Amino acid sequence: MPRAEREREMLDAAVRVIGRSGYQAASMDEIAEAAGVSKPLVYLYLNSKEELFTACVEREARTLVGAVQAGVRAGDPPDRQLWRGLTAFFRYAAERADGWQVLHIRARTHGEPFARLADTMREQILALVTALIADAARSEHGTRDLPAREVEGLAHALVGAAESLATRAGSDPTLTPAESARTLMAFAWTGLEGLVAGRRWAAGE
Amino acid sequence: MPRAEREREMLDAAVRVIGRSGYQAASMDEIAEAAGVSKPLVYLYLNSKEELFTACVEREARTLVGAVQAGVRAGDPPDRQLWRGLTAFFRYAAERADGWQVLHIRARTHGEPFARLADTMREQILALVTALIADAARSEHGTRDLPAREVEGLAHALVGAAESLATRAGSDPTLTPAESARTLMAFAWTGLEGLVAGRRWAAGE
Amino acid sequence: MPRAEREREMLDAAVRVIGRSGYQAASMDEIAEAAGVSKPLVYLYLNSKEELFTACVEREARTLVGAVQAGVRAGDPPDRQLWRGLTAFFRYAAERADGWQVLHIRARTHGEPFARLADTMREQILALVTALIADAARSEHGTRDLPAREVEGLAHALVGAAESLATRAGSDPTLTPAESARTLMAFAWTGLEGLVAGRRWAAGE
Amino acid sequence: MPRAEREREMLDAAVRVIGRSGYQAASMDEIAEAAGVSKPLVYLYLNSKEELFTACVEREARTLVGAVQAGVRAGDPPDRQLWRGLTAFFRYAAERADGWQVLHIRARTHGEPFARLADTMREQILALVTALIADAARSEHGTRDLPAREVEGLAHALVGAAESLATRAGSDPTLTPAESARTLMAFAWTGLEGLVAGRRWAAGE
């Protein structure tokens, strides 16, 4: 079997095993066995456990960001962009459940080399969402009355909500990507429209 | 030093160490040293690494749920309940950063015994929020036009948004609990009010 | 068993095993078994294979240099100093055959950390011998007609000869330290006296 | 490229690599790469790491012994024979530094198969030197008053001295083979002449 293909299978196996048991708990023995090869071969191709994991995270991050960016089409109206981005995201999380685990749970759990990678990916998504919200505010309003700091907060909230719904969908197979996206659009877009339109909850404290 | 107090100090140390380095990376040696006692004493009191971690998770979960429940006062109007619950939550995450790490990151990263505990805690919070949203819909509307499944989805979204904002606050010390709560209320409550009032985003797909 | 004693026994075992099979060939398992303890204990006390070996080399070097220095008494006439130094050296090599192997063969065979240590030891011995020869030349002659570079060469030759005779004695148990010392004195001192007295072989090339 | 030549290049590479890093530290990968061929080819020609090393040691031993024997011309007077033998030896050690390392350090460091080979070579040299010394004694004296055992000891001393000076020359490039040979002749021949002439150091102990 040619090297490139074997390597891909190893990454598949690693994502599967690490996604399920975590980085530390996954032993190289286990990963090699899941890939159907011997351990030395894994080392020959991927060099070390750390590099192997890095390669997994990078590949999954590229896949996810790519899918979301492909969904968000610059010309569309903001709500449609968001809707399609979310759908792409939930679809990724459903179809590559182990990959999503690797990105969302496993990578963020381990010091420097991995957490930074996962953060970079998350920040790319956050930037997308931030731009979207700012855009919506501007297009609705003529001028943006939402300060950057607040927009960023909203983006964080939105991304966190999406992550949470993806996790929920992971444990309830009847929840389709479309339904999760609909739920989140209902929650988020209605609120954002309101905000943009000047409706705002006033603290009673 | 009386046993109860020593035990508390051990848990403090364990939460600190595990919160920072993770369950697997934290060695019993390290924890014992951080607690200022010898390793056998840790075993005498807490029996095993697993039980020690379980005790940490349980204590932190009790603390967090307690704080949130104390905030949510049954008689208050729904928005005020939510506001106070969120404030309590962000305050906990800020004041006991290591504890929050243990609950949010560390516990969910390790098989069965711990993930289940963390889930239980999360579900208590979710139940609280779900009830709150249903309540708001009912009080505003007379009848709830929001089906249970959707309310649950909204609750998940809200909780995920809160978690994300807590993480954000963790890496930007200028973000106070109140500001995080305000951001989330702006995001969530405006939308919820809209939903309840029948405003709803219509999918274009 | 108290730590200090155990540690000494570990070093004994390590010197024995490494002296016989060499640094690389000696496994930590083997050394631990020879010391009658478990491998983790060896690591607990000596930290790593490298540090363990370093400790061996240092201890043996100290022992050997100490023995030789104790033999060479500053007040004695040079030939007597040399004779006693050599006797002490051959006695060490005979009594601690494994230690001698460690210093002479094993340590010089491995990069930087160890070779340097062994070299340092050898240089201490060389310095001693160099001083002795220079001294002999001076005392015999009033003035030294032997240039430093040549004296150094002679010292190297003498030390090499001693090492070679020690190795020979190692494989022929009937050779006592005294006999080796006598052989070398016969070889070296007669020549040195001759050199000092101006007798010198003239190259025919 | 014809097999014989390829094989020679492999041995060259092996001597180079093993001479510098040692037998164990040198990996077959490294040697194959240094030889500019693939690993299986090394196995095809040399069968195993052990046989490869054996071939190296044998070749270098043959080269060294051959060079020394070519120097020692049977008809010459003993001192001239020794002088030329030493010069040949130091020249070999300087010109084939890696080969000398292999013989002197690497081969003697590893069990049975190699140490024996190196010993055989050393014994050939020792026999040469022993014969030379006995010869000198006889020719000077009519009858040899030096017992065989002592002559052997002197030969060991002389060879050890030569080895030590070769090592010294290895770390100081200004030392030419001729100078090393001169130093050793000064040291050894003056003494041997004295011995033969009946001058002898009398132990004071």
Next chain:
DNA sequence: GATGAATGAGCTTTCATTCAT
């Protein structure tokens, strides 16, 4: 109540060696 001393089990990594082509 508290600890110094000790270990079984397991993990990552490396390397000599061999097929199939």
Next chain:
DNA sequence: AATGAATGAAAGCTCATTCAT
């Protein structure tokens, strides 16, 4: 004649856990 692909075996090291005191 030559190699890319693959592996069995073993080594260094760590850690949760337990006695004996």
